Amino acid sequence: MSVLPLFTWFEHSWMGEGIRASRWLFPAIESVHLLALAVIGGSVLVVNLSLLGLGLGRRSAAQLWHETWPWFAGSLALMLGSGFLLFTSEAVKLYYHEAFWVKMSALLLSLVFTATVQRRTALADPDRVTPWRSRAVGLVSLLLWFVVGAAGRWIGFS
Numbered sequence: 503m504s505v506l507p508l509f510t511w512f513e514h515s516w517m518g519e520g521i522r523a524s525r526w527l528f529p530a531i532e533s534v535h536l537l538a539l540a541v542i543g544g545s546v547l548v549v550n551l552s553l554l555g556l557g558l559g560r561r562s563a564a565q566l567w568h569e570t571w572p573w574f575a576g577s578l579a580l581m582l583g584s585g586f587l588l589f590t591s592e593a594v595k596l597y598y599h600e601a602f603w604v605k606m607s608a609l610l611l612s613l614v615f616t617a618t619v620q621r622r623t624a625l626a627d628p629d630r631v632t633p634w635r636s637r638a639v640g641l642v643s644l645l646l647w648f649v650v651g652a653a654g655r656w657i658g659f660s
């Protein structure tokens with residue numbers, strides 16, 4: 503079953519029409535999207551660099567996880583909300599754009615990985631996590647988030 507009718511409905515909803523009809527709404531929402539990207543990128547980097555052994559000072563990955571969590575959760579909510587608004591204004595174009603599907607799949611994988619494997623590794627007793635496991639988790643997480651960001655940019659380019 504295709505989701506094209508649903509995407510078409512979003513594009514012709516009052517939200518999609520309103521954003522498309524305005525000269526400034528799309529860029530304004532995209533600015534919020536990109537400001538939130540800077541915050542989420544920062545919190546993802548801090549925890550993953552620590553897992554890679556390039557941490558900030560003497561703070562453990564667990565401490566950094568707890569400290570960055572509110573920033574991560576808040577900016578994620580902003581990214582999802584602003585992303586959804588942008589989506590409604592060009593849903594049919596996005597349906598046919600492979601980068602959009604790459605981005606959504608990578609986002610889903612990143613969120614699942616962050617909430618499960620990365621969370622368990624960051625919060626585990628450091629004596630029970632080998633440096634190799636910690637580095638591998640940091641690297642996979644960075645790669646997944648990089649694909650989300652790169653695919654987002656790819657949509658803008660084409």
Ligand code: HEM
Nearest residue numbers: 539542581582585586588589609650651654655657658659
């Ligand atoms: C943490 C999650 C996300 C990240 C890291 C992310 C990243 C990005 C990036 C880097 C851009 C490119 C901006 C530019 O071209 O200058 C972008 C644009 C965009 N994003 Fe996201 N995004 C996220 C979530 C979402 C979600 C959930 C949606 C939709 C449901 C979405 C929809 C869009 C749309 C429609 C654009 C504009 C594309 C265009 O220029 O035509 N994003 N995003």
